[in-house]
Amino acid sequence: xxxxxTEKNPCNWKLPPGVGVPVLDEWAIKGIRDTHFPGGPAANGxxxxxxxxxxxxxLQKIFEAGMEDAAPFRENKDFYYEKEFDYSEVVGFTxxxxxxxxxKRVILVISKYESVVNMFPVR
Numbered sequence: 001x002x003x004x005x006t007e008k009n010p011c012n013w014k015l016p017p018g019v020g021v022p023v024l025d026e027w028a029i030k031g032i033r034d035t036h037f038p039g040g041p042a043a044n045g046x047x048x049x050x051x052x053x054x055x056x057x058x059l060q061k062i063f064e065a066g067m068e069d070a071a072p073f074r075e076n077k078d079f080y081y082e083k084e085f086d087y088s089e090v091v092g093f094t095x096x097x098x099x100x101x102x103x104k105r106v107i108l109v110i111s112k113y114e115s116v117v118n119m120f121p122v123r
Contacts, residue, residue, distance in 0.1 A: 007045060007058055007065050012067075012068050014068070014069070014070065014071075014072065014073070015066070015073070016073045016075070016081050016112075018036075018081070018112060018113075019073075019110065019112045020083060020112065020113060020114035021114060022053065022067075022110040022111070022114050022115055022116050023114060023115070024059065024060055024063045024116045025115070025116070027115075028115065028116035028117075028118075028119075029056055029059060031118065032050075032116075032118065032119055032120070034060065035047060035118070035120070036049055036050055036092070036118075036119070036120040036121070037046060037049060037050050037052065037054075042094035045095060045096035045097045046095050046096075046097050047095055047120065048092055048093065048094050048095050048098075048103070048120045048121035048122050048123075049092050049093050049095075049100075049120075049121065050091055050092040050120070050121060051090075051091060051092050051093070054091055054092070058091075059119070062087055062091060062106060062119065063108065063116065063119060064088040065085065065087055065088070065107060066083060066085070066087075067108070068086050069083065069085035071083045071084065071085050073110070073123060076109070080109050080111050080117050081109070081110050081111070081112070082107055082108065082109040082110075083107070083108055084105060084106070084107050084108075084122065085105070085106060085108070086106075087089075087104045087105075087106055088104070088107055089104055090102045090104045091103070091104055091106065091121055092106075092120075092121030093121060094121065094122065094123040098123055101123070102120045103122065103123060105121065105122050105123060106119060106120065106121055106122065107119065107120055107122045
């Protein structure tokens with residue numbers, strides 16, 4: 001799997017101060033697929049899941065939409081930065097514990113070290 005690269009101008013991206021430009025690379029995609037796709041080894045009823053048909057290219061588009069969204073990143077309890085945003089279409093389902101309802105809302109989590117930590121559908 002090759003690292004996904006962006007053709008978007010990062011100057012449009014809303015980054016917290018001191019945070020490098022994140023890249024949705026092969027490791028981030030693997031972690032998202034393992035945890036937030038049906039049948040993933042770490043997927044369970046507490047996690048929002050992307051629809052099966054979401055491709056790596058689609059994940060890249062969702063990531064870019066999140067980076068361009070006007071909502072600010074906020075530091076979380078693990079010292080990562082996250083933001084919640086609406087994508088243009090339904091991309092997955094809330095956790096089974098929350099009713100597994102279709103959603104276009106996504107949480108994007110990045111580190112200050114230019115990496116995507118996680119991305120998943122949420123209520």
